[in-house]
Amino acid sequence: MKADDYKVKGTIKLQDVPTHEDFGKKDDLEDELDDVSKDLADIQNKLYAHGKYAVLICIQGTDTAGKDSLIREVFKNFNARGVVVHSFKVPTKNELKHDYLWRHYIALPERGKFGIFNRTHYENVIVTRVHPDYVLGENLPQINTVDDITPAFWDKRFEQINNFEKHIAENGTLVYKFFLHLSKDEQKHRLLRRLNKPDKNWKFSAGDLEERKLWDEYQACFEDAINNTSKPHAPWYIIPADDKPTARLILAKILLEELQKYPDIQEPELDSETASKIEEYKEQLHGEE
Template sequence: MKKINIGDFKIQSQINIKDLPTTYDLGADKKDIKEAMRAVSKDLADIQNAMYAHGKYAVLFCIQGMDTAGKDSLIREVFKEFNVRGIVAHSFKKPTELELKHDYLWRHYIALPARGKFGIFNRTHYENVLVTRVHPNYLKYENMPGIKSIKDVNEAFWTRRFEEINNFEKHISDNGTIIFKFFLNLSKEEQKNRLLRRLNRPDKQWKFSADDLKERKLWDKYQACYEDVLNRSSKPHAPWFNIPADDKPTARYIVAKILYDTLKTYTDIKEPELPEKEKANIGLYKQELENE
């Protein structure tokens, strides 16, 4: 199987989204990819256990992509070996009445993982420069000062919002959160195939909504917004990774390997040792239990 080079997927310079691949050849068959995925998932679980005991870092796992890109199934497969005590997942939908009474980042702040835990943002704070940019009329519900109509939402507004998001990520990174941001890059043709599969399979039809087709008609607008997101907000402390997503098993393995290879570079993440006094008395503790 081809060795994964993190640099091949990390957004490190200005990109044109049309030049980013949606497919990737691992040089292996489905069985080998499945076995490799199982192995790296278990390795990640070992790191999670050490991080939970260590309690100094949190991990924020952010995933974005067009409808049908495979976000839910990727999360399921990457984290299937994890202990539930060390992971918290959030799927951000339409803001609630309470959330709309706060600034747009509030609901993301309160969902951040504690040190020692993995937090998953399935759809993320970037929805605020993606969906709301494609549908700026959604902003009227935020009831923001200075925004009386859509005409008030200009380029300066979006520049400020990107700056706020970048500052948000820099702040949590400086305070011990390791940030991963994955863009599942799906081709328009593959999205069509997946929507058709949903319609053709009775057990999958519940996933389909007529709104999926309405949003598909806005494909080019979404792609332009994603391109802007990748170019404006991929930073050394919070990089974006372009994940070719036309093949789900390949995408899952690439994401898992990027997570594992990156976290392994944190050599200070270790399970704490017992205090010297207790370590010296291990024999006595064992004897006490065995003599019960």
């Protein structure tokens, strides 16, 4: 597999994109993922020492798409100091006093670190588009009723998001966006699993079933957002998500392939004075009583 196999480079229709791929046995996939995760962790260490790039990984998908477990498994070999995960929920009162991108901007990773957005700024053109009354909570000028939220409003948001991502990319943040493409049948299976397994019951919410009724609306909004915002500086990748081990491996391998395109991400060289005295420093340490 190659990253380009999953990258969105033109207009797509989600119904034509597969939600399932078979890469082999689960144990083999998990072993390969462990190897890829270690390679990514090595790059993360170099990125931290290099200190000139940040990496932003955006993960979107429907409920039960496997976002949490994917993050846990793909990044399990990372040094905790070099990766920060943000899971964006319903905006707080304080967040609603700012523009919708504010809470995402202040959560961006600093140079040298990986930042993972579990749900992202795209909630503001997906969930709010399915439920436009949520926009009213932002208390925006000229938006007094749902009728004021026209198609031009969403076009402007796409433009703002593109500008936001272009700005951070031009200032050293490498942006990779992943849509976990789950089938409706597989979501049904996973929701039933939550209900059938007592230790998974806590994950279930009756609201999940209400949102499931809006499946087609959500798919249309995901599709529109992807088509309007997949750019060379911030590409979207559509990951078949019906099989969790396969989805994890695909995402990890895409990241590894893309990050290997930056050979300048290396540990900095020692200054000449320190390098010339390494043996002396060793002797000092060995000579300690």
